[in-house]
Amino acid sequence: MRTVTVVGASLSGLYAARELRAQGYDGHLVVIGDEPHHPYDRPPLSKGFLTGRADENQLALTDAEESAELDAEWMLGVRARALDARGRTVVLDDGRTVSTDGLVIATGARARRLPGDALAGVHTLRTLDDARALREELTRGPRRVVVIGGGFVGAETASSCSSLGHSVTVVEAAPLPLTPHLGTGMAAVCAALHRRGGVDLVTGTGVAGLRGTLTVSGVELTDGRTLAADLVIVGIGATPNTSWLAGSALALRDGVLCDDGCVTALPQVVAVGDVARVGGVRAEHWTSATQQPRVAVTNLLAGRTVATADAVPYFWSDQYGARIQFAGRRGEGDTVRITEGELSDGAPAEGGFLARYERNGRTTAVLAVDRPRPFMRARRELTRETAVAATGE
Amino acid sequence: MIPVCRIEDLPKGESVRVEATPPVAVFHTDDGELHAIDDTCTHQDASLSEGWLEGCLVECPLHAASFDLRTGMPTCLPARRAVRTHRVTVDDGVIHVHLAAEEGTAA
Numbered sequence: 001m002r003t004v005t006v007v008g009a010s011l012s013g014l015y016a017a018r019e020l021r022a023q024g025y026d027g028h029l030v031v032i033g034d035e036p037h038h039p040y041d042r043p044p045l046s047k048g049f050l051t052g053r054a055d056e057n058q059l060a061l062t063d064a065e066e067s068a069e070l071d072a073e074w075m076l077g078v079r080a081r082a083l084d085a086r087g088r089t090v091v092l093d094d095g096r097t098v099s100t101d102g103l104v105i106a107t108g109a110r111a112r113r114l115p116g117d118a119l120a121g122v123h124t125l126r127t128l129d130d131a132r133a134l135r136e137e138l139t140r141g142p143r144r145v146v147v148i149g150g151g152f153v154g155a156e157t158a159s160s161c162s163s164l165g166h167s168v169t170v171v172e173a174a175p176l177p178l179t180p181h182l183g184t185g186m187a188a189v190c191a192a193l194h195r196r197g198g199v200d201l202v203t204g205t206g207v208a209g210l211r212g213t214l215t216v217s218g219v220e221l222t223d224g225r226t227l228a229a230d231l232v233i234v235g236i237g238a239t240p241n242t243s244w245l246a247g248s249a250l251a252l253r254d255g256v257l258c259d260d261g262c263v264t265a266l267p268q269v270v271a272v273g274d275v276a277r278v279g280g281v282r283a284e285h286w287t288s289a290t291q292q293p294r295v296a297v298t299n300l301l302a303g304r305t306v307a308t309a310d311a312v313p314y315f316w317s318d319q320y321g322a323r324i325q326f327a328g329r330r331g332e333g334d335t336v337r338i339t340e341g342e343l344s345d346g347a348p349a350e351g352g353f354l355a356r357y358e359r360n361g362r363t364t365a366v367l368a369v370d371r372p373r374p375f376m377r378a379r380r381e382l383t384r385e386t387a388v389a390a391t392g393e
Numbered sequence: 394m395i396p397v398c399r400i401e402d403l404p405k406g407e408s409v410r411v412e413a414t415p416p417v418a419v420f421h422t423d424d425g426e427l428h429a430i431d432d433t434c435t436h437q438d439a440s441l442s443e444g445w446l447e448g449c450l451v452e453c454p455l456h457a458a459s460f461d462l463r464t465g466m467p468t469c470l471p472a473r474r475a476v477r478t479h480r481v482t483v484d485d486g487v488i489h490v491h492l493a494a495e496e497g498t499a500a
């Protein structure tokens with residue numbers, strides 16, 4: 001291959017560029033990204049960056065020295081608009097085209113939006129620009145903040161806002177937030193963390209609409225109530241950025257469909273990170289975005305699938321002074337057992353806990369709140385067992 | 394110089410966090426060596442004394458960066474900066490950490 005192009009200049013795109021060089025690719029390397037910024041880390045945006053503990057320098061994923069070593073052509077601030085049917089030509093928004101032999105799709109996901117969210121005071125939180133705007137508004141004195149969506153990003157944002165002294169309400173349409181990730185029992189335990197921060201959690205009711213003429217003044221709920229608000233943060237999940245691939249030969253279904261080795265329908269096109277549906281699963285986790293590129297690049301350079309991605313997904317979340325860590329794939333009907341630590345009044349007690357999800361006597365997943373060391377041990381066991389089970393098949 | 398604990402209270406394979414400013418992590422490796430490094434990972438915000446000790450490497454419990462306890466150098470991403478290392482001595486059976494800053498050296 002003489003030219004390899006990475007589309008998406010963020011976490012998984014940067015890791016793909018690194019892997020290409022690390023695995024000996026010495027041809028022309030092009031990285032295209034629509035954000036004007038060099039790759040930065042998103043997890044701190046809802047955590048330390050919002051509270052002011054971390055500044056922009058600390059978000060940088062790379063530096064000038066490494067950039068020079070990578071010897072890539074960075075095309076930043078320009079969006080890829082289309083990919084031809086053969087997967088050999090990337091068309092840019094400004095009309096330019098990039099011809100390529102290999103392609104890494106790393107376009108991630110964007111924040112899902114609500115109708116009527118163009119009102120001033122309504123925010124999403126996905127990009128550095130989003131976070132800058134929100135952080136700026138949060139420094140203008142105490143606000144009534146409504147966070148729509150109680151997922152991880154919503155909960156972390158609520159936690160950060162309350163620690164800055166704002167009064168915060170989280171609205172969640174489901175009976176409990178985080179149920180798809182954690183199952184009902186543990187979702188209830190983690191939802192109880194909102195109490196720690198003095199944040200109100202309203203569940204089981206959707207949002208009917210946003211109130212306000214120029215600036216948002218409230219959130220109308222489907223149960224008829226209206227919550228007064230000076231600031232609304234919409235945290236209702238993310239949509240994979242695949243629209244630019246519409247005219248290509250790639251199969252798209254809530255992400256770019258690939259096999260277990262991140263390879264798409266075209267052998268010289270791979271997909272990684274939040275945009276990739278790898279072996280039927282689209283993870284939106286930092287660790288998947290950093291691990292998949294190794295496998296994807298190996299397969300890209302080999303011209304076929306010779307390696308497959310890690311079967312034990314992992315993510316963490318920091319909220320209300322607690323660190324949540326989860327690894328594995330839980331299933332409906334798994335039993336959950338707390339094997340270390342305890343709960344107090346339905347919430348994690350001081351010192352946290354470790355819980356195991358089990359099916360037929362086997363651990364399928366582990367969850368920890370403030371128990372990093374036992375979690376690490378359990379996660380390693382799980383990785384080992386999963387590898388053994390995979391070779392036994 | 395900070396007293397940590399008696400040597401028998403830190404078995405091989407174990408680590409302990411010392412509440413200095415900034416906090417320090419002390420490790421007793423399976424080979425019987427003692428090492429001290431800054432406890433906070435240079436990547437983000439995790440305590441390396443809670444990490445996974447293997448030989449003279451410790452793996453961060455949050456995003457799996459790994460550090461060489463002898464040099465403080467990261468051996469893999471996402472960490473790109475070294476942690477400071479500190480000298481460790483055992484006097485009358487008690488482990489002591491000599492903070493690099495106090496000794497006027499970064500080694």
Ligand SMILES: Cc1cc2nc3c(=O)[nH]c(=O)nc-3n(C[C@H](O)[C@H](O)[C@H](O)COP(=O)(O)OP(=O)(O)OC[C@H]3O[C@@H](n4cnc5c(N)ncnc54)[C@H](O)[C@@H]3O)c2cc1C
Binds near residue numbers: 010106315
């Ligand atoms: C606020 C926040 C907090 C998070 N916290 C955690 C956490 O605690 N733990 C955890 O495990 N994960 C967390 N995540 C998830 C993690 O950040 C993502 O999994 C990770 O960023 C995915 O990386 P990516 O490179 O695949 O996609 P992205 O980071 O989404 O990057 C994709 C890039 O491609 C660009 N792009 C899109 N379309 C085009 C196009 N057509 N042409 C050119 N460029 C394009 C985008 O603008 C973007 O720069 C968090 C995410 C957010 C937003």
Ligand code: FES
Binds near residue numbers: 436439453454455471
């Ligand atoms: S905090 Fe240690 S690797 Fe991220």
